[in-house]
Amino acid sequence: MFAGIAKAIFGSSNDRYVKSMQPLIAKIAAYEPTISAMTDEELAGQTAKFRALLADGETLDSLLPEAFATVREAAKRVLGQRHYDVQMIGGIVLHRGEIAEMRTGEGKTLVATLAVYLNALPGAGVHVVTVNDYLAARDAEWMGRVYRFLGLTVGTIVPNISDEQRRIAYNSDITYGTNNEFGFDYLRDNMKYERSHMVQRPFVYAVVDEVDSVLIDEARTPLIISGPTEDKSELYMRVDAIVKTIDPISYEHDEKQRSVILTEDGTELMERALEDAGLLQGSNLYDFENTLVVHHLNQALKANVVFKRDTDYIVKDGKVIIIDEFTGRMMDGRRWSDGLHQAVEAKEGVNIEPENQTLASITFQNYFRMYPKLGGMTGTAATEANEFHQIYKMNVVTIPTNVPVQRIDEDDEFYKNLGDKFAAITKGIREKQEIGQPVLVGTVSIEKSELLSEFLTKEGVTHNVLNARYHEQEALIVAQAGRMGAVTIATNMAGRGTDIQLGGNLEYRMMAEHPQLEAGSVEYEAAAERIRGEIALEKERVLAAGGLFVLGTERHESRRIDNQLRGRAGRQGDPGLSRFYLSLDDDLLRIFGPQTMFAKMMNKNLEDGEAIISPWISKAIETAQKKVEARNYDIRKQVVEYDDVMNDQRKVVYEQRADIMDAEAVDDVVADMRTETINAIVGAACPPGSYPEQWDLPALKTQIAEIIAIDVPIEDWLAEDRIDPELIVERVSAQSEAEMAAKIAEAGEQMWRDVEKSILLQTLDHHWKEHLSTLDALRQVIHLRSYAQKTPINEYKQEGFALFEKMLSDIREDVTRSLSHIRFNMAPAELPPLPPMPDFITTHIDPLTGLDDSADQESATGFFTTRLPPLSAPQPDLPIDLGDPASWEGKIGRNAPCPCGTGRKYKHCHGQVG
Structure with missing residues (x-):
């Protein structure tokens, strides 16, 4: 109670923080008269002036007021848009490395120009991260006009561009791109063999658009670069055929956890079926020899029982294409991991692509935490403020709207079943369409959107459907969703990136009605002026009808997605309305809701077609959503905990690779490796504190011959009066050094340096790849340690460290062996051509469930740079x-x-x- 009274009197902590920026806003406004009086040349010259001040010791914070005023004036001249004061507050928040929560239509894209320009002044590079390639290209072109006017360079990172184009883009003052592209470029860079082939610069500052989508929704799934393995198509198809015969009573399906396991009878049934098919060794499914078969059986079960066509994926052009659960978009070229995608392909009877082996991976959490300063903006972040602070150390600041929000958010309407709900939705839409009010309908899956579309078609309601099947028309459909009587069904509105303007969108109407006219021509301007007038009149009619009506067909798992959908209405003070229609058949209620209470209330108290509206029930739904959000947070937190183990090791490996690439010569590193290897060989055969007669001399001699490639007279040494392990190490090292000196003389010093560097990098990469596969396998089974009353993550840390130590030892031994055995044929000969590189695949998968894969296969172009370069000059x-x-x-x-x-x-x- 006292907290509520204090908040009413003094305002919330967020209100006080926003208010504290007012003196800074006043300083920015004070510069406006002076800067507005400048010519274009003088305004553009501000950048050189700021850079000179920075060189003299000024800080970015001290330049902020004048720099922000400069950007405001530049945007006014170039774009015809002037930043509001609330947008200035957003810019300050971004500059301070915090998250600006701004409602839809408040101009987040324009806000970013303030912080991006200021932080680009030192010339070290600023990254602007968007959720898709369309927005990256659009914003780079649109806001790039402001930056270029002020003398800054702008680059864009999109799939299918060369390494040279990427390098130019990253060397720009400001670089736009998607989270996937930035992350994959980081991984690719750390797989290259020459520093000059790397494309990224050291990280300094990034602004993340739709920060909740990038750092929360997609952060459950690491970025992975992988290469193909052997083809197992026949095995997938044979196991799938067996699984299709199984009865539902033979397995247990948990929808909440998205898992399926065989019952005892089901296991017995599968054993006999696999035995008859000749796929089982022995008669027990869980014998060690059948590990691979068990894996394929589990994935086939998951594909057939858990994964639903038109909800989790669609089949298009003979390919299984994943549907992003958060945005409803097709993720073409992206694949689930661990054989799950192949199992779904077998289920659908399409061509089965081979599995892939992990070559490099990183989570978004650990990638973005590498930026010394990180800012973000979105319309919905407050519900996840705790996670942003815990994981990324970023505070969420809610920015007030420029004009008070007039949208009315009505309580949810509950119906007995899906049929009653859809009938009510259809009736509500028809009523709104008759008075000319545009309707935006949000669904959670393609299946539901098409089912609703059928209802509307039967009732004669004209409408547009926006889902993964019609991805190409997305921007056009969204842009015109605010026209008189328009009805738009959207699978998910998260991160669509196109503003819904009441009355219509000039740009898209010109594209649709006058595609032949060239922008800037007299005819184009005449047509545009006519359409502007039509849009203004139509907007007045839409406003009179009540503005945009947002209709949710069911609640999403996350409150943020519901808020994003609602936020489409009521932009910049426009009127608007939002309402959700729910039923007991909805997935959220069915899986997570208090089923008994809802079932009794619905069945006993409601007549067919009757609705119940109660804030109390809406509160119960919100509680169910919080449960799901907490569960998803635990999943993301677990992903981070496990990746943190690998991240420490990744940093060591990548830093060592960089040192090797930068070094003129690595002879000292190689010499240390050789010494440690010799010590390890001698130590294993001649344990400390043992007597010579206890030494394993045959093994010692064999190991030295096999690894060091020299024959040592151990017997002669033993005949001497005094011999000990230290002396053996010394003599073996001396003989080995002599052999190396002879090889250097034979090959030439420069050639030998190139050989050492190439072998060192190649061996490091090979063992790191094998180490990643081992850690992946360990992570799949480490949860079983909990049965022994042990904490899985602690066990994973211990074993992961031991595996890393072993990897380093193996690298030392392999480098020593390779260099010791290498021989040179100095006769001139034509080098054999290198085999063609396979198409490497970039993926974004969940290591715990295999879900929500986001890989861009085509973005792997240019990956040939990871091939070992020839020793001669390129x-x-x-x-x-x-x-x-x-x-x-x-x-x-x-x-x-x-x-x-x-x-x-x-x-x-x-x-x-x-």
Whole structure:
């Protein structure tokens, strides 16, 4: 009670924090008259002035008022948009490395220009992270006009561009791109063999758009770069055929955990079926020899029971394409891990692509925590403020709206079943359409959106459907969702990136009605002026009808997604209305709700078609949502805890790779490795404190010959009066050094340096890849330690450290062995061509469940740079005749973009064989 009284008198802590920025806002406003009087040249010259001040010791904070005023004036001249004072507050919040929560339509894209410009002044590079490629390209072009006017360079990172194009983009003052592209470039950079091939610069500052989507929703799934393994298509199909015969009573399906396990009878049934098919060794499914079969059986069960077509994935053009559970978009080229995608392909009877082996991985949490300063903006972050602070050390600041919000959020309507609910929804939509009020309908799956579409079609309600099947028309459909009587069904509105403007959108109407007209021409401007007038009149009619009506067909698992949907209405003080329609059949209520209470209340107290509206029930739904949010947070936290173990090791490996690439020579590193290896060999055969007669001399001699490649006279040494392990190490080392000196003299010092560096990097990468696979396997089974009253994460840390120590020892031994056995043929010979590199795949998968995979296969172009470079100097790029495709053979890399400009790889275009 006292807290409520204090809040009413003094305001919340958020209100006080926002109020504390008012003196700074006043300082920015004080610069406006002076800066407004500048010519364009003088305004653009502000950047050089700020950089000179920074060089003289000024700080970014001291430059903030004048820099923000400069950006405000530049935006006014270039875009015709002037930052509001509340947008200035958002810019300050972003600059301070905090999260600005701003409602939809408050101009977050424009807000970012303030903090981005200020932090780009030192020239170290600022990253602006968006949720999809469309927004990255759009914002880089749109806001880039302001930055370029002020003399800054802007780059964009999108899939299917070359490493050279990426390097240019990263060397720009400001770089736009998606979270996936930035993360995958980091991983690719740390798989290259020369520093000059790397594309990214050291991290300084990033602004994340839709920060809740990037750092919360997608953070459950690590980024993974993988390569193909052997084909097991037949095994997948045979196991799938067996699983399809199983009866539901033979397994237990937990929808809440999205898991399925065989019962005892089901296990017995599967054993006999697999035995008859010749897939089982022995008669017991859980014998060690059947580990692979058990894995395939579990994945086939999950594919057939847990994963639903048109909800989790769709089948298009003979391919299984994942549906993003948060945005409802198709994620073409992205695959689930651990054989799950192959199991779904077998279920659907489409072509089965081979599995992949992990080559590098990182979570979004650990990637973004590498930025010394990180800011973010979104319309919905307050519900996850605790997680943002705990994981990223970022505070959430709610920015007040420029104009008070007039949207009315009505209580939920509850119906007995799905049929009654859809009938009520259809009736409500028809009523709104008849008075001309536009309706935006939010659904949680493709299946539900198409079911509702059928209802509306039967009732004669004209509408548009926006889901993964119609991804290409997304921006056009969303942009026109605010027109008179428009009804738009959207699978999920999270991160759509296109503003719904009442009355319609000028740009998209021009594209649809006058595609032949060129922007800037007299005809174009005349048509645009006419359409502007039509839009203004139509907007007045829409406002009179009540503005946009947002209708939710059911609650989402996260309150944020519901708030994002609601936030589409009532932008910039427009009127609006939102209402959710719920039933007992909804997934959230069915899986997470207090079923008994709801079932009794619905069945006993409601007539068919009757609705119940109660704030108390809405509160119960919110409680169920909080349960799901807490569970998802635990999953993300667990992912971070496990990746933190790998992250410490990743930093060591990547730092060592960078040191090796930067070093002129690595002879001292190699010499240390050789000494430690010799010590380990001698120590194993001649344990400390033992007598010579207890030493394993045959093993010692064999190991030295096998690893160090020298024959040592151990017997002769033993005949001497005094011999000990230290003396053996000393003599073996001396003989080995002599052998190495001879090889250096034979090959030449420069050649030997190149050989050492290449072998060291190649061996490091090979063992790191194997280590990642081992850790993946360990993580899959470590939870079983809990049965022994042990904490799985502690066990994982201990075993992970031991495995890392073993990996380092194996690297030392392998490098020593390779360099000791290497022989040079100095006769001139033509080097054999390197085999073609496979298509590496970038994925974004959940290591715990295999869910929510986000991989962009095509973004792996340019990955040939991870191939071990030849020891000789690289050849310069060969000139080609763009008009003669026949001349390109042998001059264009198989995985490089085709010079014809189609955007496809050369091997899939003019470089096709046969």
